[in-house]
Amino acid sequence: MLWLLARGLKRMTTLHYLQTPALLLDPEALDANIGAMHAALPGPRLRPHVKAHKCTAIAxxxxxxxxxxxxxxxxxxxxxxxxxxxxxxLLLANEVVDASRLGALDARITLAVDSETTVEAAARGGVKEVLIDVNVGLPRCGCKPEAAGALADLARRQGLGVRGVMGYEGHIMGVEERGEREAACTASMALLREAHEQVGGEIISAGGTGTFDCNVYASEIQAGSYVLMDTAYAKLGLPFVQAFWVLATVISVGDGFAVADCGLKALGMDHGNPHVDGARIWFCSDEHLTFAPEAPVKVGDRIRVVPAHVDPTVAYHARFHVIEGERVVDEWPVDLRGW
Amino acid sequence: MLWLLARGLKRMTTLHYLQTPALLLDPEALDANIGAMHAALPGPRLRPHVKAHKCTAIAxxxxxxxxxxxxxxxxxxxxxxxxxxxxxxLLLANEVVDASRLGALDARITLAVDSETTVEAAARGGVKEVLIDVNVGLPRCGCKPEAAGALADLARRQGLGVRGVMGYEGHIMGVEERGEREAACTASMALLREAHEQVGGEIISAGGTGTFDCNVYASEIQAGSYVLMDTAYAKLGLPFVQAFWVLATVISVGDGFAVADCGLKALGMDHGNPHVDGARIWFCSDEHLTFAPEAPVKVGDRIRVVPAHVDPTVAYHARFHVIEGERVVDEWPVDLRGW
Known part of the structure; x- marks a missing residue:
């Protein structure tokens, strides 16, 4: 009985006893990223995007x-x-055709709109305030810059407060050469400024982790990934450090390769394979990662897997295990999953 | 009040009121796939893999x-x-280093083992029966064929029942040319037979949806995807039909493209972009699918998205919405998620 109790305690308090795959979160690295961002963009200059972490404890x-x-x-x-x-x-930086769940919330709610239909959905759903979403070069949501003024007028006629504009330059977020990224950002923001001149309002919301310090046009930056990071953003030379990993267990060792229990259902794969220090990744299956380690590993060893894309990785997991060294000191639910 | 009640009822009973993205399941198509598989592999000739659907209602x-x-x-x-x-x-066709949760189950449990460490883990965890997992060409789990006999002996010395062997020819599952697939399958199964001659036991477990009718060596086939299907398996000319989709809502329409609310967090992306009838897919973002429809669409329209890979798609969702035409007649939880 005492043995069981001690074992249960160990399970909660060291990495060795964690069921894998498991999300690990280093709160010191998290705080360092939050601090670095705050130094660059204090207070309302940043509007952190929660889609990267989906976790109210991090928020x-x-x-x-x-x-x-x-x-x-x-x-x-x-x-x-x-x-x-x-x-x-709270800004929902996305379009919806049924805003009724938003209108019911006890919070200050602002909704992105980019068409007559989404303006009408906002009004019908009981939302009070909107931003006009503008296409600044990424073919996703957003009206044409020249259509923004008429949409703002329509919104005001429907009784909605128009707080300003937003436009996401997502197509340049991963451009590795900084000068190129800056030039593309300037071009995108010229479109957003054109729209803002017609729309008015105090908010020009744009940007992301990749342009947080070169988008000097927006009044607020919508960055999310900076707080946890991934291998894609690590290539950009940003002042943020890796703050989360997927812990995995080596379950099989072959000739020149090993296999860990962390696969496609524990990793967002749209940016390709993850990274493991001191190893070359061969491929992922549903529940497996096959990799070639530089130094021998054995069955039962634990490895830390760095995801290629933070957002779709986190969305597979129910919780972050908050660590201090090898100790697990807390669990933070990924409580914003689903739709 | 009555209006609200009627609206609530509608929400439960037609696709139009579903919150999107949402998994749809057609039970007629599901039953057709189960029936087609049963005709080819009746009773114990098939051991359905639940990893594809993670749903006890489907099981x-x-x-x-x-x-x-x-x-x-x-x-x-x-x-x-x-x-x-x-x-x-129940067969766990995968290796674990801690089998204690398996040993505690009230069920007939068989566990794959491929090393001394995993044999010892099975015995220590209270598992009674094992299969010797053999590498038949996919560099993932599985011992070398010539090592299978010694592992079986070790398992028996540890008091474990050895029911036979398994080996997954996953490297040939997607080979589109049937003759090529058959030849590769024969070569893989020669390795498994070599192992089985040393190990003994009544079970030779192998195969998947891609080799269900050309793997004539295995005593049982471990197919899973056949029951729901995806665009990758659709290329193989198998007698199974698409039985599930992700329902999405068009939220924005641009010049030559439209955007639906179904992105990287609703789709397994390792096999590439999904398919939409009558449209060309441009790209997916976290919560968006940008596509070029052949015929005009408008904001609020619903589209059905066919995933490229069933398993990691289903793992993002909490439930299947069971449909009959446009009516939603039931919800089946995806209740086997997590680890």
């Missing part, structure tokens, strides 16, 4: 450090943030 | 149609199947 840490305005990608994220008391100023 | 449908032995990829899947009363004969 609360961002709020406590001075970033209290948030950005979401789904209605579920908006609901969860409001329920967690993080609803001082 | 129960497979059991009721005559396939009562199941295959799992994770400990969580084994636990969920046992708890759902589907534990007549």
């Amino acid at each position: 609360a840490r961002q709020r406590d450090a001075g970033h209290a305005l948030f950005c979401c990608a789904t209605v579920r994220e908006m609901e969860g943030m409001a329920a967690a008391g993080l609803g001082e100023d | 129960a449908r497979q059991r009721d149609a005559g396939h009562a032995l199941f295959c799992c990829a994770t400990v969580r899947e084994m636990e969920g199947m046992a708890a759902a009363g589907l534990g007549e004969d």
Whole structure:
């Protein structure tokens, strides 16, 4: 009985006893990233995007450090943030055709709109405030810059407050050469400024982790990935460090390769294979990672896998295991999953 | 009040009111696939793999149609199947270094082992029976064929029942030319037969949806995807039909493209972009699918997205919405997620 108790305690308190695959979060690295971002973009200059972490405990840490305005990608994220008391100023930076769940929230809600239909959906759903979403070069959502003024007028006629514009320059977020990234950002923001001149309002919301320090046109930056990071953003030479990993267990060792229990269902794969220090990745299967380690590994060894894309990786997991060295000191639910 | 009630009812009963993205399941197509598989591989000739659907309601449908032995990829899947009363004969076709959760289950449990460490883990965890997992050409788990006999001896010395061998020819599952697939399968199964001659036991477990009718060497086939299908398996000319989709809503329309609310967090992306009838896919973002439709679409339209890879797609969702035409008649939880 005492043995069982001690074993249960160990399970909670060291990495060795974690069921794998498991998300690990280093709170020191997290705080370093939050601090570095705060130094560059204090207070309302940043509107952290919660889609990267989907975790109200991380959002609360961002709020406590001075970033209290948030950005979401789904209605579920908006609901969860409001329920967690993080609803001082929530922007859904995405279009919806049914806004009724948003109108019901006890929080300050602003919704992106880019068409007559989405303006009408906002009004019908009981939303009070909107941003006009503008296409600044990424063929995704957003109206044409020259159509923004008429949409703002329509919104005002429907009784909506128009706080300004947003436009996401997502097509240049991963451009590795900084000069090229800056030039493309300037071109995108010229389109957003053109729209803003017609729309008015105090908010020009744009940007992301890749352009947080070269987008000097936006009044607020919608960055999310900086807080956790991944191998794609690591290539850009940004002042942020890797703060999360997928812990995996080596379950098989072959001739020149080994296999860990972390596969396609524990990793977002759209940016390709993950990274493991001191190893070359061969391929991922549903529940397996086959890799060639430089130094021998044995069955039972633990490895840390660095995901290629943070957002779709986190969305597969139910919780972060918060660590201090080899100790697991807390669990933070990934409580904003689903839609 | 009555209006609200009617609206709530509608939400439950037609596709138009579903929150998107949402998994749709056509039970007629599902039953057709189960029936086609049963015609080819009746009763114990098939051991359906639950990793593709992670849903005990679908597993129960497979059991009721005559396939009562199941295959799992994770400990969580084994636990969920046992708890759902589907534990007549469960194989964990994967290696683990801690089998204690398996040993505690009220079900017939068989575990794959491929090393001394995993044999010892099985015995220590209270598992009673094992299969010797053999590498038949896919560099993943599995011992060398010539090492299988010694591992079986070790397992028997540890008090474990050795039911036979397994080997997954996953490297040839997607080979599109049938003759080539058959030849590669024959070569893989020669390795498994070599191992089986040393190991003994009544089970030779292998195969998958891509080799279900050309692997004539295995005593049982571990197919899973056939029941739901995806665009990758659709290329092989198999007698199975698409039985699930991700329903999405058009939220924005641009010049020559449209955007739906189904992105990287609703789709497994390792096999590339999904398919939409009558449209060319441009790209996916976290919560968006940008596509060029052949005929005009408008904001609010619903589209059905066919995933490129079934398993990691289903793992992102909490439930299947079971449909009859445009009506939603049931919800089946994806209750085997996590680890």
